[in-house]
């Protein structure tokens with residue numbers, strides 16, 4: 219069916235709203251009403267770099283995605299495009315009828331999970347249904363439990379929460395487990411800083427997660443489920459609430475699902491701000507209302523989980539893949555990806571990368587393709603130094619490994635891990651010792667304190683890193699870090715402690731020279747560790763414009779007008795303002 | 809009058825909301841955290857009286873409730889400001905200058921992390937990631953997120969919350 223008029227969509231996820239998309243929407247509403255158009259709300263379109271985003275779709279189905287549409291630009295789009303019929307070239311980010319400078323962002327992506335994101339209205343079940351929503355559930359419910367599980371096994375899907383455990387196998391364990399009461403739980407704690415895929419999926423396509431969980435409940439024989447969402451995601455929680463309510467009303471959740479005897483009650487539990495609650499046993503303790511402290515496994519949740527009952531626990535993205543498996547069929551689904559890592563993975567591209575955003579790529583693509591082809595390369599064309607993958611449990615990979623295929627096994631072999639999908643790009647201005655310290659500070663403060671290696675060991679490692687970055691590193695520190703790191707990795711109780719040394723061990727493996735420079739030469743090449751740097755004005759380059767002196771917050775710079783200036787190192791607080799302000803590149807770090 | 813109500817009859821503290829919250833969650837499992845969240849929603853923090861009262865009515869040791877309350881970063885045992893500013897110190901924000909944003913806020917408000925301004929207008933906190941990393945550096949004021957910040961923009965944003 220061809221639409222008669224233009225359609226207009228506004229991306230209203232947390233990132234869009236933070237950039238001002240709500241104001242743009244409010245501005246568009248009356249302007250478009252004059253032309254009989256109601257702007258549609260949708261979730262994340264994945265291109266954070268040019269939020270707020272507005273998409274105009276012509277009656278013939280041509281799409282024009284406009285970027286940086288702050289409220290003042292809404293009028294231009296309505297006047298010129300909707301009324302005048304002429305696309306607004308200046309704001310155009312992407313189009314299906316024309317090449318733009320951003321076409322590369324989509325070229326290597328393969329959008330299966332995200333195919334409806336930025337298209338459907340996350341607050342309307344009708345909108346989800348119009349794109350084959352809940353058809354996968356209907357299909358699965360015509361199959362036996364065993365066949366549903368076999369289909370998931372055949373798809374080759376592995377858990378997207380970090381460890382990559384085969385999903386079908388986990389479902390089978392939960393199915394086989396004896397018990398009259400079983401639970402299905404979704405891990406939406408997304409604690410890795412630098413990751414926001416799960417948030418975007420929950421905000422942009424909540425029904426996909428609900429549908430995946432309902433299929434899981436049908437398969438393992440559960441009648442109750444929980445979604446554990448972190449409290450820092452208020453919009454995701456709001457949209458999930460609405461989606462659950464609508465799914466209940468439409469008979470896709472609750473009692474007598476699709477007119478059968480199958481019942482599944484789904485509830486939301488809000489997290490309360492503890493990273494360790496992303497670990498499955500801690501998460502279950504937290505749902506039970508206790509302190510979120512992990513316990514040793516086995517028993518695994520599949521046999522003894524929530525209130526001691528068999529519990530299936532998967533990540534948001536894992537569940538969101540399930541409807542696609544049943545829509546496409548396992549065989550078709552498993553054509554994408556590598557031998558041992560099937561399907562696609564959504565990555566959050568952040569840090570010093572040109573195009574920040576969400577990218578869904580086939581497993582096995584190289585890191586270079588993700589960073590350079592999709593992400594457009596390093597911001598300001600600085601030199602690439604490292605990419606951090608897998609959050610606080612992951613590692614930093616150097617330029618030499620850019621051609622590494624991105625799949626579970628290759629990443630683990632390289633000392634990193636797939637993790638949840640955060641990719642933080644770092645350039646020459648990032649100090650790798652500082653990054654290692656940053657992560658360890660995080661894990662150290664999030665350690666629940668139950669086991670000694672993690673509680674005490676990470677603290678000792680952090681002390682060493684602190685003294686190295688302060689310029690007091692000692693010979694032997696590197697070896698001690700390695701020894702401690704390996705001991706903690708092998709002896710901590712849960713995944714948090716076992717993986718906490720990874721950022722240190724991986725930077726030691728690939729950026730050892732930076733540690734050595736800090737300790738032996740008292741030098742921080744990135745100019746981050748303030749105790750190890752001094753700002754210096756090159757007399758030949760200084761024109762005596764006085765700009766630096768006027769901006770120095772502590773009056774550490776002196777000199778006559780039109781004469782070279784000097785910085786007094788005993789007063790300087792190393793804030794870097796002078797270097798930022800200088801128009802002649804006369805200030806350098808020594 | 810129940811046992812618990814009797815003891816508190818003389819107390820000027822308003823226990824009404826706690827009663828209402830406990831009633832709302834009656835009969836459900838695993839409600840400690842949601843109850844604490846609801847209490848904090850009403851009072852802005854977790855007043856000691858409210859926790860003692862809830863413990864008594866729930867027939868749970870206060871130490872257990874206190875244990876939960878102190879485990880999670882979300883819960884506060886001290887009163888907080890009208891507006892809660894949460895500065896992201898996550899990885900993406902860290903490499904894009906999150907520390908400078910924090911410094912600017914400390915400077916403007918004249919308080920440190922975890923502190924509240926004297927007029928009780930603002931509380932400054934840090935958070936490990938808000939999930940808007942694509943717009944780093946990011947802060948959250950109450951439930952609103954602000955991205956692509958520079959120290960200069962902070963002043964403008966604070967103005968909207970000043971009165």
Ligand SMILES: Cc1cc2nc3c(=O)[nH]c(=O)nc-3n(C[C@H](O)[C@H](O)[C@H](O)COP(=O)(O)O)c2cc1C
Nearest residue numbers: 377378379405408409496497498532533536713714
């Ligand atoms: C410290 C720690 C934090 C974790 N955080 C998360 C998280 O935020 N989200 C998540 O899905 N899994 C997280 N996990 C992994 C879970 O324990 C669990 O393996 C996963 O949710 C299982 O789902 P999957 O099989 O679908 O991947 C974390 C693990 C550890 C040890």
Ligand code: FES
Nearest residue numbers: 896898901938941
């Ligand atoms: S790291 Fe700051 S929002 Fe994610």
